[in-house]
Structures are given as structure tokens and as C-alpha cells.
Amino acid sequence: MSSITTQEISILRPDDWHLHLRDGAMLHTVLPDTAVRFGRAIVMPNLKPPVSSAAMAQAYRERILAALPKGSVFTPLMTLYLTEATPIEAIRAAKESGIVHAVKYYPAGATTNSENGVRDLKKVYPVLAAMEHWDLPLLLHGEVTDPVVDVFDREAVFIERHLIALRRDFPALRMVLEHVTTSAAVDFVQSAGARTAATITAHHLLLNRNAMFQGGIRPHHYCLPILKRERHREALVQAAISGNPQFFLGTDSAPHPQNAKESACGCAGIYTAHAAIELYAEVFAKANALDRLEAFASRHGPAFYGLPCNTDSITLRHESWCVPEKIGMGAEMIVPLRAGEEISWRLVGVG
Ligand code: DOR
Numbered sequence: 262m263s264s265i266t267t268q269e270i271s272i273l274r275p276d277d278w279h280l281h282l283r284d285g286a287m288l289h290t291v292l293p294d295t296a297v298r299f300g301r302a303i304v305m306p307n308l309k310p311p312v313s314s315a316a317m318a319q320a321y322r323e324r325i326l327a328a329l330p331k332g333s334v335f336t337p338l339m340t341l342y343l344t345e346a347t348p349i350e351a352i353r354a355a356k357e358s359g360i361v362h363a364v365k366y367y368p369a370g371a372t373t374n375s376e377n378g379v380r381d382l383k384k385v386y387p388v389l390a391a392m393e394h395w396d397l398p399l400l401l402h403g404e405v406t407d408p409v410v411d412v413f414d415r416e417a418v419f420i421e422r423h424l425i426a427l428r429r430d431f432p433a434l435r436m437v438l439e440h441v442t443t444s445a446a447v448d449f450v451q452s453a454g455a456r457t458a459a460t461i462t463a464h465h466l467l468l469n470r471n472a473m474f475q476g477g478i479r480p481h482h483y484c485l486p487i488l489k490r491e492r493h494r495e496a497l498v499q500a501a502i503s504g505n506p507q508f509f510l511g512t513d514s515a516p517h518p519q520n521a522k523e524s525a526c527g528c529a530g531i532y533t534a535h536a537a538i539e540l541y542a543e544v545f546a547k548a549n550a551l552d553r554l555e556a557f558a559s560r561h562g563p564a565f566y567g568l569p570c571n572t573d574s575i576t577l578r579h580e581s582w583c584v585p586e587k588i589g590m591g592a593e594m595i596v597p598l599r600a601g602e603e604i605s606w607r608l609v610g611v612g
């Protein structure tokens with residue numbers, strides 16, 4: 262059980278159920294931030310080329326393990342990228358590999374490296390049936406890409422046009438609606454039963470859409486799904502602190518080099534791995550719900566994925582610190598969330 266005072270909180274070591282680690286130099290830059298805080302992470306497969314087979318996932322896993330700082334205890338949980346060409350046999354191979362824990366659906370064109378994603382969900386129905394059979398969860402980037410649908414409505418329209426049918430057509434399939442951003446998504450998950458879950462990011466809990474325009478255009482607050490109105494942020498906070506096991510932590514920490522964000526056509530993604538659990542602690546403390554943080558961060562995710570909880574713990578202290586302006590080196594500098602500003606919780610102990 263967690264131990265809590267107003268100044269310090271110890272919780273079972275959390276896991277990050279939605280993370281972008283990238284590859285190469287960027288992987289080496291970002292991995293230590295996650296590995297020091299989290300026991301495990303569900304690693305997104307949107308590399309170039311996408312991680313689309315168990316063999317590719319195995320090779321990527323080995324690159325991640327090789328990039329870990331000495332002494333880290335961190336387990337990457339791999340995912341496959343669903344394409345319209347994914348063979349049914351890939352699902353069985355993924356399940357039997359023991360290292361692939363889910364399959365990720367990107368609508369083609371929805372976000373970073375999603376060109377190989379799905380255009381027509383009906384085309385992957387046989388693969389979804391195999392996932393249901395082999396009990397391999399489906400992780401959904403739940404947005405439509407229809408250009409006539411307003412960018413702020415893409416999640417709600419995905420639920421209406423696709424998710425209701427998916428839930429009906431594959432009743433036993435475990436599904437995670439990733440990085441939920443709207444009250445419509447919260448309502449859907451709550452009504453959809455225990456095989457449906459959702460991850461919630463720190464940035465969607467902390468920021469509403471005004472953050473993209475505060476005093477000027479703020480590319481480092483641009484992510485997908487895009488930040489929403491204050492009332493949606495409030496609905497997410499209520500879901501996160503509710504104790505409902507269908508909601509758990511997934512940062513969607515998504516590093517891009519500074520020049521790719523500060524550009525005429527900037528990439529979507531917010532980097533939060535440098536302070537992920539601390540940012541969630543701020544949200545829970547502000548909502549007077551620090552006693553629910555352990556459930557959301559360390560218990561609900563493993564229960565949904567059928568894995569044991571971590572057995573070690575971390576300690577956070579209510580103490581301000583200043584986030585560096587930049588993280589990394591050379592051409593691959595990242596501007597993290599809260600760059601040059603304070604965070605009110607500090608990681609002080611691990612183990
Ligand atoms: O903001 C985002 N960044 N949303 C995504 O869906 C993808 C991610 C990335 O990979 O950069």
C-alpha cells in the first residue's frame with residue numbers, strides 16, 4: 262500500500278502504458294528518464310519502418326535493453342503496428358513470442374509515422390478476430406482523419422463511427438482507447454465494460470487548449486489528439502482519480518527534436534518522460550486525491566494486461582524544482598514540458 266503525508270508519498274513503482282522511445286540517438290537520450298521512474302512501459306511501434314512483426318519487435322526490444330543505463334531495472338513491453346497487410350499468422354507469432362503485449366491501430370495519416378496505418382477497419386477484421394482469439398489487446402489511436410471533421414471533434418466522431426461497432430463486433434477483445442481527451446471518451450469507456458480501458462496522459466490532465474495559444478503560438482503544447490476545452494480536462498481528472506480500474510497511466514511522452522517542433526509545420530508530441538510521475542502527482546495533489554495515485558499509476562494497468570504489479574516502490578516529495586530548458590545533445594535537443602519552469606513534486610527515492 263502507498264504511504265502518504267502531505268509532504269511525501271511512496272507508491273508501488275508505476276508503469277507507463279503508452280510511451281514513445283524512438284530509436285538510435287533519441288532512444289539513448291530519452292530512455293533513462295523513463296527507466297528511473299517506471300518498472301515497465303508499453304512501447305509504441307511507430308518507427309520508420311513500423312514495428313510490424315514479432316521479429317522486428319524482438320530486435321527493437323534488444324536495442325532498448327542495450328540502451329538502458331547500467332543498473333536499471335526496466336522492462337519494455339512491445340507492441341505491433343497494425344497495417345492492412347498484417348497477416349493473421351503474425352498475431353499468433355506475437356502472442357507466442359511472449360514479448361509482444363498488444364497491437365496498435367493508427368488510422369492512416371492521423372499522426373507521426375502513421376502512413377502505414379489502417380484506411381478501412383473492415384480490412385483488418387480477420388486480424389482483429391485473431392487478436393480476440395489469442396487474447397492480444399488492441400490499442401486504439403481513436404481519431405478519424407476525415408478532413409471535413411473538425412480537429413477537436415476527431416475523437417468523439419471516432420467513437421460514434423467506429424468504436425461502438427468494434428466493441429459490438431469483438432465482444433471479447435481487450436481494447437484500450439489511448440490518450441483519451443474528451444468527456445465523450447470517458448463516458449464511452451465507463452459504459453463499455455471491463456474489457457475496455459483508457460490511458461490518460463499527464464499533459465491532457467494538466468492543460469486545456471488555451472495552452473497552445475498562451476501569449477503566442479506554443480508548438481511544444483501541440484500533440485494529438487489535440488488538447489481540448491477545460492470541461493473535458495476536468496472530466497479526465499475525475500476519471501483518473503475515480504478509482505475505476507478502466508483508467509490508467511499512459512504518458513504518450515513523444516519526443517521530437519526542437520527544430521521539428523518549432524517549424525512551419527511542426528510535429529505533434531509533448532515530451533513528459535523527464536518528470537512524468539511528478540506531473541501526475543501534481544494533478545492528484547491538486548484534486549486532493551494523492552491516495553488514488555498508486556491505483557491509477559501502479560495497479561490498474563497491470564490488472565488489465567494480466568501482469569503482476571511491480572514489487573519495489575518510489576518516493577515523491579512535495580518540493581519544487583526547475584525543469585531544464587532542453588534535454589539531450591547536438592541536433593537532437595528536446596524541449597520538455599515545463600521547460601525553465603517549476604514542478605512541485607520531486608522524485609527522491611527508488612527501490
Ligand atoms: O502527439 C502525438 N505524438 N500523438 C501521437 O499520436 C503520436 C505521437 C508521436 O509519435 O510523436
Ligand code: ZN
Binds near residue numbers: 279280305515
Ligand atoms: Zn502515442
